[in-house]
Amino acid sequence: MPQQPPSLAQAPLLPPAFLPPPEPVTAADGTRRFDGATYARTSGYRPRLLDLHRPAGDEVVPLVVWIHGGGWADGDRRYPPPTVPAELLFGSLVRAGLAVATIDYRHSLEAPFPAQLHDVRYLRHFADHLRLDPDRVGLWGESAGAHLAALAALAPATTPEGLDLEGREGVSGSAGSGRIRAVVDWYGPTELGAAADAFPAVLALPPVGNPVTALLGAESGSRPDLLRAASPLNHADHPAPPFLIIHGTADQVVPYAQSRLLADRLAQHGEVELVPVPGADHIFADASDVESLVTRSVDFLAGHLAARP
Template sequence: MGWPPPPFLAPAPPLVRQGGVRSFEGVTYASTPGYRPRLLDAHVPASEHPVPAVVWIHGGGWLEGDRRFPPPTVPVELLHGMVLGAGLALVTIDYRHSLEAPFPAQLHDVKAAIRYVRRFAADLGIDKDRIGVWGESAGGHLAALAGLVRADGSEAAAALEGAEGVRDEDSAVRAVVDWYGVTDVGPLLSHALPPSPSGAEYPNPFTALLGGTTEQHPELARAASPVTYAGTASPPPFLLIHGTADGLVPYSQSEVLAEALERAGGQVTLQPVEGADHIFLGTPDVTPIVSESVAFLARHLGADPGVIGRR
């Protein structure tokens, strides 16, 4: 005997923190039998009016990671403080890892989270028409896909949109920040990976994402590559930030997407971080990088930094 999927209800009343910031924590935005529920946290600055929102997508090679923790080079307080201080809500999300379910499950979850935020925007105090995405590493890859893959009514688009969680909302976003994300999966299947910091054997993140090699899944590798969709009509503005000495995801990956977006007439800024490795290792201070990213999102989402403290 089967049971119907759980209803996706409005989030419970928030915790009210210092400065009137409202935090909705551990909200279930999607649930699939046999998998852990997918959760999000929403932190919303005090305001008399709905505010724009940024959906943060964590990294971890699609194999690990947690919505609550940025990369170790970026303090939680810095990320949260800058986003909220700019008058933006911050929505951090979990998604299925690749050994739980291969691609496109991760994109399905990201899109389900955006649809949930849009459905319950009034309860959260968010403007549903001003949502952007920001991701790092695997999350940057998913952020780029979320910005470029549109629900256009085609069978191919429906396969990438997914049917998890809230279904009858749009998953489009107005701006994308992608930190050192993969943009073309195929060439990286043969890319030599640096050794695991712990010395333990670590699954190849690219074959784990696809559930096999490019030779086994050539169409899936193409479908998982943001560059495939760079010719999408009217893509949202993109900010790509990438270390030039990245040993895990080469800087050329961001160059490829930037060039493809430029050819399609898209608005894109590629910002190299000279000498930086993955997660900006080797950079003495990531504060300017976070500040530039927040400023980009605030500008394109029309944020009002004066909302902080205004009741």
């Protein structure tokens, strides 16, 4: 007898918040790629997707989460900045024995801060299925993505004013700062008041306008609590995971001084290395050797994620 479909009363009206990972694509060398897994879903917004690249074999491996830039208003999990080939970035991590999850997050005109941070603080639901070690997780972001990586590693779950920075968009309670083992920050803004003032007007494209204002969903002066909460510098007064910060000294979008501020603050409580790239603009434009910066970043993450806690 054919099975009857569920009635409307029996069938869920919405899909679950987390969906099983898709079947992987396996390369000739045995490395696997899982494309388009839904890691978080909130009614009224597009599902947040990730792609996962992992080394060959079934050994449990560390995880690096790649967070793209784009002024919190643009960008795509699949594409690093145009100065860095995707195969160089993601392939180098996999060849170093690390899995890498590249994630999308809600942009500023979709939802104001802290929605983006909620989306980043997410990934342990698939850890067992994909043979990932939830206690060996590193974050690597560029520009706006580096800002979110630093916040995810440094900020508390709730601010003194009661603002929820942990969220329930992904795996609830999954990514508190104490479980992030290392952070690579490529030219991320760290003090958003100064960053908003420094942002070149020529790059403020409609309908976004100033990206910091768009991120906060209000003029920064009218929401000082949001401005404080969204600035990694304000959360760097306690022990933190090791940071590698790389920034071009001629950056015209996010001034190099932003990284110097964070590095000086982090140095009071833990391990941080600030690497200036002489003469390089944003996204390492005009840098003489971007490949060496990728190698340095991968080596840093591999070194800190290799050993089990």
